[in-house]
Amino acid sequence: MRSSIRATARAWVRHPRATAARGRRVPLRHRDPATPARVRGGFGTYFVDGFHEDHWITEYRLPDGSWRLVDPQVLHPAYGDLGFDPLDVPRDRFLVAGEAWRACRAGEADPETFGFWSVESLRGMWFVRGSLVLDLACRNGVETLPWDGWEPLAGFGDHESLSADDLALLDAVATAHTDEEVRRLYEESRLAAPREILSQSPGFGLRRVTLPQG
Numbered sequence: 001m002r003s004s005i006r007a008t009a010r011a012w013v014r015h016p017r018a019t020a021a022r023g024r025r026v027p028l029r030h031r032d033p034a035t036p037a038r039v040r041g042g043f044g045t046y047f048v049d050g051f052h053e054d055h056w057i058t059e060y061r062l063p064d065g066s067w068r069l070v071d072p073q074v075l076h077p078a079y080g081d082l083g084f085d086p087l088d089v090p091r092d093r094f095l096v097a098g099e100a101w102r103a104c105r106a107g108e109a110d111p112e113t114f115g116f117w118s119v120e121s122l123r124g125m126w127f128v129r130g131s132l133v134l135d136l137a138c139r140n141g142v143e144t145l146p147w148d149g150w151e152p153l154a155g156f157g158d159h160e161s162l163s164a165d166d167l168a169l170l171d172a173v174a175t176a177h178t179d180e181e182v183r184r185l186y187e188e189s190r191l192a193a194p195r196e197i198l199s200q201s202p203g204f205g206l207r208r209v210t211l212p213q214g
Helices: 002-014 016-020 097-105 125-139 164-175 179-186
Strands: 037-044 052-061 067-070 094-096 196-201 205-210
Touching: 037 097, 037 125, 052 094, 094 097, 097 125, 097 164, 125 164, 125 179, 164 179
Parallel strands: none
Antiparallel strands: 037 052, 037 094, 052 067, 196 205
16 A cells, blocks of 8 residues: 555656645645545644744545655655655655644744745644644545635634634644534534635635535
8 A cells, every 4th residue: 555655656756736836735646545644724833943834735644544644745846855744654754734723722832933934924723723624524525725714713813812612622623633523513613614715825815716516
């Protein structure tokens, strides 16, 4: 299976959409139908020293039921030797959004080191919160774009107005591990993607987008 994953990942690196993404991470679409896989949102520590850069990679399920992180983007020779196998990314080198949220809430990490290193306004706890909600959507099969969001908990900014109940709900998302927990949380109206969402894409700026009905 590992050779199949490597071939799939290298095919993605060569795919035209990888170039068209303009440096943003996008889902790995060339999936082996026999291998469960999903997109994960979080933060990579291997782009800028001392910073947690917004990043999206792939996670696939092993035969024993555990999950492994894969980053096809850094298979490209331009990234050089990062000190780990991109087909088995250590979880301290890529923090899934839940781990980032937990670390920031516990005071173990500075929220201002999470987001975009090159854009100072796109950092902070509100950014980690947005990634947490988007990652929950992806774990439920709703593969958002990295710049999507929705109110009230995946909006852009205004973290201080959250209630204690909102924070408790987000803490529950961060600690959810089982498929049942993930499905149950996504049924909460504050977390699920509505029909109309916000999109702050690099090319179009902030706009409202109506999703097609399933």
